[in-house]
Amino acid sequence: MNTINKSERNIILSAFISPVAEGNEISKKQLNKPKFDLLQPLRERLDTLDIHNPKLAKLIAKLIPAQCPFERDIMLFGRKIGHIPPMCKLNPLYDQFVGLRFRALCYLVDRCGEDITSYC
Numbered sequence: 163m164n165t166i167n168k169s170e171r172n173i174i175l176s177a178f179i180s181p182v183a184e185g186n187e188i189s190k191k192q193l194n195k196p197k198f199d200l201l202q203p204l205r206e207r208l209d210t211l212d213i214h215n216p217k218l219a220k221l222i223a224k225l226i227p228a229q230c231p232f233e234r235d236i237m238l239f240g241r242k243i244g245h246i247p248p249m250c251k252l253n254p255l256y257d258q259f260v261g262l263r264f265r266a267l268c269y270l271v272d273r274c275g276e277d278i279t280s281y282c
Contacts, residue, residue: 209261214269219266219270219274222263223270223281226260226263233246
């Protein structure tokens with residue numbers, strides 16, 4: 163059985179973590195404080211948007227890219243020297259836009275019977 167030696171150092175967690183004490187009412191209030199999200203109404207609107215128009219569905223499928231356009235490999239003399247990560251995840255509405263594009267593509271396939279390979 164492996165044992166851990168504790169004789170060398172003590173780690174003081176209070177330097178990293180602020181404990182909530184019994185008498186510390188400010189910390190308790192901060193933990194229970196609801197967070198206000200300014201983008202929540204827009205997120206809900208995008209999530210509930212229904213697509214009933216083929217022109218709108220095509221426009222959405224063209225405007226919202228299938229892959230992040232910013233992701234790149236930096237090449238020099240045929241060798242990869244760096245990589246720019248996808249920055250689309252930094253967009254706070256990324257999931258809603260991806261869902262909207264998916265619903266638009268589903269509408270084009272299911273209702274209009276179109277081939278969507280040109281949008282992928």
